[in-house]
Amino acid sequence: MKIAFTSKGNSWSSEMDPRFGRAEYIFVYDEESKKIEVVENEGISQVEHGAGPRTAKLVFDINPDIIITGNGPGGNALRVLEKADIKMFTGASEMSLEEAYKKYQNNELTIFE
Amino acid sequence: MILAIASGKGGTGKTTLSTNLASYISEKQKVTLADLDVEEPNSGLFLDVEKDLEKDMFKKIPEWKESECILCGKCQEWCKFNCIQVLGDEVMIFPEFCHTCHMCVDLCPGSALSFKDVRMGRLSKSHKGNLTFVESRLNIGEEQAVSLISQTIDYTENYADEDELIIVDAPPGAACPVMEVVDKSDFVILVTEPTPFGLNDLKIAVETMRVLNREFAVVINRYGIGNDDVISYCKAENIDILAKINNDRKLAELYSKGNLLYKHSENLREQLDLIIEKLHLLK
Numbered sequence: 001m002k003i004a005f006t007s008k009g010n011s012w013s014s015e016m017d018p019r020f021g022r023a024e025y026i027f028v029y030d031e032e033s034k035k036i037e038v039v040e041n042e043g044i045s046q047v048e049h050g051a052g053p054r055t056a057k058l059v060f061d062i063n064p065d066i067i068i069t070g071n072g073p074g075g076n077a078l079r080v081l082e083k084a085d086i087k088m089f090t091g092a093s094e095m096s097l098e099e100a101y102k103k104y105q106n107n108e109l110t111i112f113e
Numbered sequence: 114m115i116l117a118i119a120s121g122k123g124g125t126g127k128t129t130l131s132t133n134l135a136s137y138i139s140e141k142q143k144v145t146l147a148d149l150d151v152e153e154p155n156s157g158l159f160l161d162v163e164k165d166l167e168k169d170m171f172k173k174i175p176e177w178k179e180s181e182c183i184l185c186g187k188c189q190e191w192c193k194f195n196c197i198q199v200l201g202d203e204v205m206i207f208p209e210f211c212h213t214c215h216m217c218v219d220l221c222p223g224s225a226l227s228f229k230d231v232r233m234g235r236l237s238k239s240h241k242g243n244l245t246f247v248e249s250r251l252n253i254g255e256e257q258a259v260s261l262i263s264q265t266i267d268y269t270e271n272y273a274d275e276d277e278l279i280i281v282d283a284p285p286g287a288a289c290p291v292m293e294v295v296d297k298s299d300f301v302i303l304v305t306e307p308t309p310f311g312l313n314d315l316k317i318a319v320e321t322m323r324v325l326n327r328e329f330a331v332v333i334n335r336y337g338i339g340n341d342d343v344i345s346y347c348k349a350e351n352i353d354i355l356a357k358i359n360n361d362r363k364l365a366e367l368y369s370k371g372n373l374l375y376k377h378s379e380n381l382r383e384q385l386d387l388i389i390e391k392l393h394l395l396k
Contacts, residue, residue, distance in 0.1 A: 049210045050196060053196075053205070054198070057189075079205065080205065083200055
């Protein structure tokens, strides 16, 4: 499984970014190859309109199987994510990526439907 | 001539000044008032006018034609508002972000984008004697006021006589909707109140006028409350104060019942005369 996290930093100890559209980084972990890729959501703080679709497009191109985030996406981002058939888990805020991953493995996150 | 009545702060008296100035002038000559606060138009509440027409207003948003698309991604790259996203072999459009800037449609190398009309609001025109009143009302849920404001000004200009005075009641603030109004106006009156809050927002409005390089002057409403800081500021910045409308509880009560005020206040008539005289509003 290729898993993406909305993150405030670029390591496992970084804090989760609870926001989807305005997430600072997308941290990607491939469970099979154990490889980590960190994609900066470049310039997102300067974006006034359409942060949701823009970040969703970034995630669409990364093409993970799963995305783990805090609050969940808005309606526009969701339109994109539905196209990509990416499973989303929410409720991972105020914790590190490492903790969020553990919670995911223990089925403690909410699946977004 | 288009005379805009604007302010930084909301609730300083834009509508009071617009409706009273327009009605007062209409006793002597033809004048048009347009309410451009399309998100919350309220000038009409004070005018006993007869409706002549109503019509739907549209904004243009891009529509994607798959067969013509070469998936170059230029539209996504150009769009400042993230309204267009290329997802694999599909182009997805998010209409609520579209500012109708035309860039994607005009420059698409494959002619895959064309405009379609989407209803965004409703314009009405009414009159009473010499006064023509135009109002536009943005649909609930519609985010982009600028296109409706711009079209309403164009409509009003086309309708009015060439030398007719057009007074426009602007939205509050200093963001895009106000800038659209100011940009299309010849002169701007900034209405403020003599309070710290009024002064703070007046400074922002003044900065906006200077960026847009528009001629403007100030009218102080509710004169007598607060302090003299607005007057000192205007003096220091060489800004003309056209009039000072006294704070008057009786007028506030009349306003709250939807009445025009100039017939009830000699002070207001005097101040309106000052504005008319200084800006040469009468032919």
